[in-house]
Amino acid sequence: MQTARGMPRPNLLKEHPLAQYDTFAQWFKRLLHPARDSLSAISIESFGWILLIEGMTIFIAPRGVAALLELPDFSPTTAVYFRLVGLLIAGLGALYTVSGRVNAQGLVYASLFDRPIVPIVMAVLWWNNLIPAILAIVFSAQDFGSVVWTAWAWRTERKPR
Numbered sequence: 001m002q003t004a005r006g007m008p009r010p011n012l013l014k015e016h017p018l019a020q021y022d023t024f025a026q027w028f029k030r031l032l033h034p035a036r037d038s039l040s041a042i043s044i045e046s047f048g049w050i051l052l053i054e055g056m057t058i059f060i061a062p063r064g065v066a067a068l069l070e071l072p073d074f075s076p077t078t079a080v081y082f083r084l085v086g087l088l089i090a091g092l093g094a095l096y097t098v099s100g101r102v103n104a105q106g107l108v109y110a111s112l113f114d115r116p117i118v119p120i121v122m123a124v125l126w127w128n129n130l131i132p133a134i135l136a137i138v139f140s141a142q143d144f145g146s147v148v149w150t151a152w153a154w155r156t157e158r159k160p161r
Contacts, residue, residue, distance in 0.1 A: 030102060037103040039153035044108050045100025047146040048093045055090025059083050069134050112151055118143035 034045075058065050062082040066074045074082075099107040119140035126136040 027102070031098065034101040034103070038105070038108075038157050040105070040108045040150055040157060041100045041103040043100070043146065043150040043153045044096050044104075044111060047111075047150070048096025048098070048100055050142065050146070051093030052090050052097055053093070055086045055088070055093050058086025059090060060086075062086065069132070069138070071132055071135070108150060108154060112147065112154065115143045115147040115150075 034041075062079045063074065065086075066079075066082065096107070096111075098104075122131070122136035122140045125131045126133055
């Protein structure tokens with residue numbers, strides 16, 4: 001294909017991460033049987049599985065999770081909103097899991113900027129009495145620990161050998 005000026009149009013599809021797969025079946029096979037390309041992708045996938053399990057647990061048993069975290073004033077309306085939060089967490093977990101399995105290095109890099117902000121946001125929410133301390137601590141510790149692992153893996157992969 002050519003542009004209006006007669007110059008060849010660049011094939012942007014070749015730069016796409018899924019361009020190495022000719023068919024959906026090949027991509028799906030890679031999803032089911034990932035080639036362990038990098039430690040950072042493994043850390044992203046692992047974090048994704050944690051989020052997926054947490055989100056589904058919150059979605060399926062919101063009152064049980066609320067009791068475990070000792071969340072106060074858990075009304076039926078609160079349970080509905082807590083389920084929605086669980087669904088969002090599970091969706092984010094699915095994104096991280098799939099991205100790790102297909103070695104999406106763009107998401108690995110982006111997560112190094114996104115996840116360190118979570119403890120700050122949790123501290124602000126707790127400080128303003130919007131969430132209980134236990135919830136802020138659990139999410140902060142989980143995100144901080146996982147981002148340290150991802151940063152270590154990412155840096156290790158990029159060191160000259």
